[in-house]
Amino acid sequence: MTMDIFKAEHHLAGPGLLMGVGPIMTRIAIKFPSIRDDFLHMYQGYPFFEGPEITDYHLTIFAKNLYRRYLRPQVAINTLMNDDFVPLPESMGLLSVEMGMNWQVAFGCKTHILFHAGVVEKNGVGVIIPAISGSGKSTLSAGLSYDGWRFFSDEFGMLKAETGELYPYPRPVSLKNESIPVMKEWVGSDAPFSREYEGTPKGTICYLRPPIACLEEMHKPVRPRAVIHPVYNPNAKSDIKPLTETMAFFRLVRSSANYGDIGAPAFRALAKIAKECVSCEITYSSLEEGIRLVNKFIDENVA
């Protein structure tokens, strides 16, 4: 499971490094030394394997030709799926790795019901935090994980339809623009952060490694007990609005990436969550306030 950094680097440069995050095993090959350095910094503490292992996805980060390797180097991605990514400059290489892995899970995962959501857990209470981009779910999930909650994901909630349990997929958190200084202040150390990638299509992006304790428990599932839809608005008054079961159900359907693919088991599983979990929408104006509202809602509504 633990592999020294030189060996990991050697695998990354060669046939590919096997990395297991939660239920997903990916073989990753990176042909650029600078991107390998960024990757190994961000994925410090993650389990790497020698193989043989059953591999879910293969991801290769490479240059399309010799010119794009050394003159104005550009990074291309091969996910072995139907992808068509615009190549990025080498300086943004880690974004390509993250984009590739996101793509593979979002379009390839059929073993779990996927939510576009953050997920955290405390005292056996699993909380799904579904939201569209820009509503602050990544920042809120990351903030909670550095405030006593166990981090499952900031991007993909993974629910096993058969058991109704959420599985961790604790990849680094993707922080954007104003949320970067907020989280740096919240965490209080630069160590778990990547360098900042400026000028991306989404502005400045910085990755944050989840707390090490979350990585150690990445195979421990939890039952969902609450669904909290966050709405970040710097000028709004804090508010908690309960949702009916029907509203909760349709919001979950909307946030699921593969509800239609999984079909009837997904319908039953989402209906069970809508009926058995408490659901609300919270409006908050700062990370501190968001965390306070989540804790308040859970304390008051989940026994």
Place this chain on the structure above:
Amino acid sequence: MVDADGSFNLSKTAVFRVTDAASFLWEHMDDAHIIYDQRSGHSQALNDFAREIFDIIEDKPSSLQDILAVLELILERTIGDDLLEQIQQTLEMFDKMGLIEPIAPCHEISQ
């Protein structure tokens, strides 16, 4: 039946049946009934009234007049124009969602 504006109104004339009851899954929520269509993967919310209309059609293929008669029995009163319009709209929505389908105009069935 042709409306005053000359348009043909299917919901007033046809006998409807449920398309394929075996492909529907139901979940009852606090304020609605959710129906999942396994053929399309779509989910829809029905209120109690819509669910009652669906049940009538599921029991046996029914026209608007048949549904009215059953609802008048259940409600123990004559159904007014407002409610009639709601029933018609509900039938049109069901048809649009693919939950029901017309099988024949009323007069053909009665002959």
